[in-house]
Amino acid sequence: MDDTLYDIIVVGAGPAGLAAALYTSRDRLKTLILEKFMPGGQINNTDRIENYPGIERIDGPGLIQQMQNQVAGFGAEIKTGCQVTALKKQKDGNITVSCDEDKYIARAVILAPGSDYRKLGIPGEEEFRNAGAGVSYCGTCDAPFFKDRQVVAVGGGNTALEETLHLAKFAEKVTIIHRRDEFRAARVLTEELLEKANEPNSNLSIKYSTVATAIQGEGKVQSVRLKDVKTGREESFFCDGVFIFVGMVPNTDFLEGFVELTERGFIKCDCAYLRTNTPGVFAAGDCRIGAAMQLATAAGDGVVAAMMVKQYFRDPNWWSEPVSELLQPGGW
Numbered sequence: 473m474d475d476t477l478y479d480i481i482v483v484g485a486g487p488a489g490l491a492a493a494l495y496t497s498r499d500r501l502k503t504l505i506l507e508k509f510m511p512g513g514q515i516n517n518t519d520r521i522e523n524y525p526g527i528e529r530i531d532g533p534g535l536i537q538q539m540q541n542q543v544a545g546f547g548a549e550i551k552t553g554c555q556v557t558a559l560k561k562q563k564d565g566n567i568t569v570s571c572d573e574d575k576y577i578a579r580a581v582i583l584a585p586g587s588d589y590r591k592l593g594i595p596g597e598e599e600f601r602n603a604g605a606g607v608s609y610c611g612t613c614d615a616p617f618f619k620d621r622q623v624v625a626v627g628g629g630n631t632a633l634e635e636t637l638h639l640a641k642f643a644e645k646v647t648i649i650h651r652r653d654e655f656r657a658a659r660v661l662t663e664e665l666l667e668k669a670n671e672p673n674s675n676l677s678i679k680y681s682t683v684a685t686a687i688q689g690e691g692k693v694q695s696v697r698l699k700d701v702k703t704g705r706e707e708s709f710f711c712d713g714v715f716i717f718v719g720m721v722p723n724t725d726f727l728e729g730f731v732e733l734t735e736r737g738f739i740k741c742d743c744a745y746l747r748t749n750t751p752g753v754f755a756a757g758d759c760r761i762g763a764a765m766q767l768a769t770a771a772g773d774g775v776v777a778a779m780m781v782k783q784y785f786r787d788p789n790w791w792s793e794p795v796s797e798l799l800q801p802g803g804w
């Protein structure tokens with residue numbers, strides 16, 4: 473047991489956790505970040521970021537290195553290889569955070585364990601997993617890299633349709649495949665997609681009742697194996713890229729019983745101040761309900777949570793005040 477009392481423990485050193493720690497440590501709050509692997513989170517997996525405001529283009533590890541240097545410069549401690557397995561609220565209001573045998577104590581906690589893209593689990597998916605090789609899980613991030621190329625999108629929910637419409641602004645041809653014979657996305661989105669697909673010379677087409685069974689190529693994606701689930705017929709379908717939009721899986725198993733989660737495991741919090749149902753515990757980034765699942769919004773969440781920590785320290789009763797009574801024009 474480390475008996476140092478930290479002001480803040482941040483769980484997860486992705487963009488949300490690092491941004492939170494930047495603000496808390498710069499505010500001279502004693503900050504510890506616990507990270508199960510290495511700093512960076514999901515963005516470490518990309519070599520091209522073009523939508524982080526103020527930086528024209530950078531690779532994920534490069535951006536994270538700078539964030540990490542900035543955080544360390546203000547005195548935050550980072551412990552890597554430290555998977556948080558449990559949290560407990562003490563009678564005195566402090567929170568114990570356990571990483572297997574090791575225990576740490578803090579006055580407040582910012583949860584930023586992120587999410588992972590749900591995988592199809594088919595051959596080739598892992599091998600070609602990055603936009604350069606042809607498999608992507610984020611149209612908003614990677615569509616421009618497929619300008620004038622042919623891509624397949626997989627999925628049928630809101631994100632899948634929205635991202636497919638975005639892809640169609642760049643790609644020469646987009647084919648969306650869906651395992652059912654109708655989309656389960658909101659009607660307005662479905663109508664927009666169908667309208668676009670029915671335009672004369674549209675670059676968007678739909679294959680219903682179809683699943684992808686393998687992604688194929690040499691060095692990069694060259695085709696995807698498709699199966700019609702009604703007839704069982706299979707075909708190799710030419711494409712330069714496969715976008716997989718079948719949902720996100722939040723890394724929140726260890727939080728069950730400690731904070732309230734949605735059915736799908738996202739942390740419930742108020743989306744203005746990021747307070748969970750456990751006083752002193754905030755949620756930030758891709759792990760929370762309503763997250764936009766972007767680098768800039770994850771960093772923004774980290775900043776909000778870090779600023780709200782101070783309000784909680786000033787007045788713990790603030791925790792139970794409804795958002796509607798706190799909102800004021802021009803800021804909180």
Ligand SMILES: Cc1cc2nc3c(=O)[nH]c(=O)nc-3n(C[C@H](O)[C@H](O)[C@H](O)COP(=O)(O)OP(=O)(O)OC[C@H]3O[C@@H](n4cnc5c(N)ncnc54)[C@H](O)[C@@H]3O)c2cc1C
Nearest residue numbers: 484486487488508513514556586613757758765766767770
């Ligand atoms: C390939 C790829 C490309 C992308 N490109 C872009 C892009 O160009 N632009 C963009 O805006 N977004 C992009 N994104 C999305 C962006 O990376 C995420 O929205 C962002 O990383 C979310 O940040 P986060 O801090 O909330 O979570 P994460 O990045 O997921 O970080 C969470 C961290 O918490 C750690 N962790 C999890 N559980 C525990 C635990 N129990 N104990 C301790 N540590 C734990 C994880 O190891 C991880 O380091 C991309 C994502 C991927 C995968």
